[in-house]
Amino acid sequence: MKSRIGVFVCHCGHNIASSVDVPGLAETLRRHPDVAFAADYKYMCSDPGQQLIRQAIADHRLDGVVVAACSPAMHETTFRRTAEGAGVNPYRCECANIREQVSWVHQHDQPAATAKAGDIVRSIVERVRQDECLEPLTLALTRRCVVIGGGIAGMQAALDVAGAGYPVVLIERQSALGGRMAQLSGTYLTLEGGSERLAQMIAAIERHANIQVLTEAEVTACSGYVGNFQVEVRTGRPGGAEVTPFTLDAGAIVVATGWDPYDLSRLPEVGGGLLPDVVSTLDFERMLAPGGRLARPSDGVVPRQVVFIHCAGSRDPEHGVPYCSKTCCMVVAKQAMMFRQRVPEGQAYAFYIDLRTAGKGYEEYVRRSAEEHGVLYLRGKVSAVAAENGRLRVSGADTLSDLAVDILADLVVLATPMVPADGAVPLGQTLHISTDADGFFNEAHPKLRPVETLTAGVYLAGTCQGPRDIPETLAQASGAAAKVMQLFSHAEMTQSPTVAAVVEDLCAACATCVGTCPYGARSLHPVRAVAVVNPALCQGCGACVVACPNKACFVRNWRPTQVMAMLDQVGWSGDL
Amino acid sequence: MRVVLDPLALHGAFIREIEAISEQNLLACNQCGRCSAGCPLVEEMDLLPNQIIRPAQLGLDTVVDSTSPWLCAACLMCEARCPKGVDLPRIMDALRQIALRRGESRVVAGDVDPALLAGAPQMAIVGALRRGEK
Ligand SMILES: Cc1cc2nc3c(=O)[nH]c(=O)nc-3n(C[C@H](O)[C@H](O)[C@H](O)COP(=O)(O)OP(=O)(O)OC[C@H]3O[C@@H](n4cnc5c(N)ncnc54)[C@H](O)[C@@H]3O)c2cc1C
Ligand code: SF4
Ligand code: SF4
Ligand code: SF4
Numbered sequence: 086m087k088s089r090i091g092v093f094v095c096h097c098g099h100n101i102a103s104s105v106d107v108p109g110l111a112e113t114l115r116r117h118p119d120v121a122f123a124a125d126y127k128y129m130c131s132d133p134g135q136q137l138i139r140q141a142i143a144d145h146r147l148d149g150v151v152v153a154a155c156s157p158a159m160h161e162t163t164f165r166r167t168a169e170g171a172g173v174n175p176y177r178c179e180c181a182n183i184r185e186q187v188s189w190v191h192q193h194d195q196p197a198a199t200a201k202a203g204d205i206v207r208s209i210v211e212r213v214r215q216d217e218c219l220e221p222l223t224l225a226l227t228r229r230c231v232v233i234g235g236g237i238a239g240m241q242a243a244l245d246v247a248g249a250g251y252p253v254v255l256i257e258r259q260s261a262l263g264g265r266m267a268q269l270s271g272t273y274l275t276l277e278g279g280s281e282r283l284a285q286m287i288a289a290i291e292r293h294a295n296i297q298v299l300t301e302a303e304v305t306a307c308s309g310y311v312g313n314f315q316v317e318v319r320t321g322r323p324g325g326a327e328v329t330p331f332t333l334d335a336g337a338i339v340v341a342t343g344w345d346p347y348d349l350s351r352l353p354e355v356g357g358g359l360l361p362d363v364v365s366t367l368d369f370e371r372m373l374a375p376g377g378r379l380a381r382p383s384d385g386v387v388p389r390q391v392v393f394i395h396c397a398g399s400r401d402p403e404h405g406v407p408y409c410s411k412t413c414c415m416v417v418a419k420q421a422m423m424f425r426q427r428v429p430e431g432q433a434y435a436f437y438i439d440l441r442t443a444g445k446g447y448e449e450y451v452r453r454s455a456e457e458h459g460v461l462y463l464r465g466k467v468s469a470v471a472a473e474n475g476r477l478r479v480s481g482a483d484t485l486s487d488l489a490v491d492i493l494a495d496l497v498v499l500a501t502p503m504v505p506a507d508g509a510v511p512l513g514q515t516l517h518i519s520t521d522a523d524g525f526f527n528e529a530h531p532k533l534r535p536v537e538t539l540t541a542g543v544y545l546a547g548t549c550q551g552p553r554d555i556p557e558t559l560a561q562a563s564g565a566a567a568k569v570m571q572l573f574s575h576a577e578m579t580q581s582p583t584v585a586a587v588v589e590d591l592c593a594a595c596a597t598c599v600g601t602c603p604y605g606a607r608s609l610h611p612v613r614a615v616a617v618v619n620p621a622l623c624q625g626c627g628a629c630v631v632a633c634p635n636k637a638c639f640v641r642n643w644r645p646t647q648v649m650a651m652l653d654q655v656g657w658s659g660d661l
Numbered sequence: 662m663r664v665v666l667d668p669l670a671l672h673g674a675f676i677r678e679i680e681a682i683s684e685q686n687l688l689a690c691n692q693c694g695r696c697s698a699g700c701p702l703v704e705e706m707d708l709l710p711n712q713i714i715r716p717a718q719l720g721l722d723t724v725v726d727s728t729s730p731w732l733c734a735a736c737l738m739c740e741a742r743c744p745k746g747v748d749l750p751r752i753m754d755a756l757r758q759i760a761l762r763r764g765e766s767r768v769v770a771g772d773v774d775p776a777l778l779a780g781a782p783q784m785a786i787v788g789a790l791r792r793g794e795k
């Protein structure tokens with residue numbers, strides 16, 4: 086049967102028309118044997134432009150549509166919806182990109198640009214000629230969310246998802262919820278309210294009908310795909326009495342495994358792990374906490390001269406970690422002020438490289454620590470801390486005065502960086518999400534997709550992705566929860582049908598494609614000795630098509646015969 | 662050069678005296694350097710205006726020996742530009758007063774070169790004597 090394809094060539098204002106002869110191109114296409122109708126219009130994506138397409142489909146009984154315009158990334162969805170509305174199967178509507186690929190890159194040679202546009206449009210006509218009518222695939226969706234990690238990030242995500250009416254299973258490997266925030270003395274900017282809020286959140290979670298909390302629990306395996314994960318969980322302490330693995334079905338996973346403190350013994354030059362009166366900021370939190378004892382570990386005496394060392398282990402690619410831990414400049418300011426309130430006659434010193442306190446009200450907070458609480462900031466790193474007559478000689482520098490500076494201190498507090506929680510890398514492997522060189526989980530896109538991972542249905546919240554403070558952690562957790570709610574707001578999942586398929590008669594079950602597929606979408610059928618495709622995982626990348634030695638693979642509407650027919654139209658001079 | 666920071670000096674007479682005379686909080690200065698960037702006299706000074714403040718913040722009274730406070734013309738450029746509202750000419754003034762309290766006059770009328778007296782504006786000479794004589 087002869088195909089009835091309509092071609093619609095867009096001027097895109099002057100974007101295309103200034104370097105491509107658009108009316109001339111439409112005219113040529115009218116003479117194409119497979120083109121039943123061709124027209125040009127100033128803005129095809131506008132309402133009148135789309136109306137022109139719908140009218141032509143009706144008037145000329147079109148069964149396929151080519152829109153020669155901008156990139157399909159721009160308007161493929163628009164035009165497919167237009168075609169569908171007029172009765173053409175949306176998968177028989179394709180965009181020929183004559184803007185990004187033609188007019189924008191060949192602005193000074195109209196005949197050549199017009200000729201190239203013609204080649205591209207004719208190639209897409211070939212593609213549409215062989216396009217199948219397809220229906221979107223629907224996949225079942227388990228509307229239950231698993232949250233891994235019961236710190237502030239995991240708790241916020243759990244409360245948000247549960248609050249929207251979906252069941253949540255919150256998996257925490259410790260015996261209690263709260264994470265690291267439970268170990269803090271108070272939180273900036275106001276110090277008060279943090280622990281009360283944390284207690285309220287824990288209580289809200291524990292009485293929430295939609296949240297099931299599993300403590301002393303860990304994820305041991307994960308299979309499936311977005312909407313249909315099977316998460317294997319083991320509860321009970323490893324090595325302890327009760328270890329019962331079981332499987333949870335879940336549609337989405339939020340990872341919120343948080344951070345661990347940097348190992349102090351990696352800082353021996355400043356006494357880390359060697360001198361009892363050299364402690365970490367996390368240790369100092371406990372000393373400052375209500376009910377904590379502000380005293381030197383060595384002799385229990387209240388310290389008067391306290392030296393803080395910023396970037397202890399961080400921003401030090403030679404000896405420690407290369408990154409900035411983002412929160413410690415604020416933490417030092419907080420702790421120095423709390424110390425001065427407890428010991429008014431005391432003096433706090435802070436050796437820093439830069440003060441990095443970008444946040445609403447944060448600069449003002451740090452200035453207050455200097456101007457009102459007399460914290461003496463010294464711009465330079467410390468090279469050594471040594472015991473001297475029961476005190477600590479801190480040898481640093483102040484590059485603002487070009488002086489090497491020694492201080493005799495009672496206590497040294499190292500502002501060490503957050504590092505990823507123990508076990509983050511293997512957990513990433515279990516969940517098929519990647520970690521960066523430092524062990525933090527990778528987001529899907531560093532600028533544009535900060536809460537997603539490259540594995541659909543797995544989201545990130547909090548410090549497991551990188552150091553950040555509580556407000557930022559909460560914002561990201563709510564962002565991850567919103568992604569889960571968006572997914573769960575559908576009754577079932579729809580998936581593009583342009584996925585790979587296997588010609589079973591040609592398949593030798595050699596499994597080449599199984600190893601090639603980067604998305605784990607292929608496997609061998611357990612009984613029938615052919616390869617099968619899991620359409621929920623297939624991204625239509627085509628790697629299997631190229632790899633298959635038997636030409637037994639194709640991607641729907643990107644069949645090899647289509648690609649060959651398209652190539653025949655493009656720059657083929659006939660004499661190779 | 663290495664110094665041992667003395668906690669007593671950080672709360673000691675020197676800093677208190679500067680802050681009392683100038684009515685400025687030395688720690689308000691964040692060493693951004695804008696004062697020095699605009700000062701018309703930096704070519705002549707041994708310490709830049711911001712370098713005057715830094716040792717003072719650390720309680721180091723060696724800064725009293727600097728020539729810069731004596732060269733400061735009190736033009737107020739630094740004060741106008743300072744993002745933290747530090748009134749630096751007042752600190753310069755405080756340092757001059759402390760230096761005078763500690764020692765001899767820096768400008769003695771009889772020692773001034775007559776050639777300079779002939780050429781310099783009267784205002785400048787009176788001003789120099791007013792702030793440089795004990
Ligand atoms: C010394 C110090 C002071 C700070 N003070 C402040 C402050 O004043 N204000 C502020 O805003 N921020 C502060 N912060 C930052 C704050 O601690 C973090 O922003 C916050 O803890 C991040 O929460 P989270 O949920 O991402 O991680 P976490 O609090 O680390 O929670 C992660 C949870 O996941 C659990 N977990 C880990 N791995 C697994 C696994 N495989 N399976 C199951 N569960 C797992 C952990 O047991 C933990 O309960 C401070 C940080 C430091 C180092
Ligand atoms: S936040 Fe401050 S102390 Fe922490 S690593 Fe960054 S610069 Fe250093
Ligand atoms: S590579 Fe081709 S022949 Fe081999 S299992 Fe896959 S589809 Fe079958
Ligand atoms: S097209 Fe790509 S994602 Fe789909 S099965 Fe083939 S290799 Fe896997």
Ligand code: SF4
Nearest residue numbers: 690691693694696743
């Ligand atoms: S301009 Fe102000 S804040 Fe900046 S260095 Fe000078 S006195 Fe200090």
Ligand code: SF4
Nearest residue numbers: 700733734736737739
């Ligand atoms: S007041 Fe003094 S220090 Fe300030 S800019 Fe003028 S001359 Fe320089």
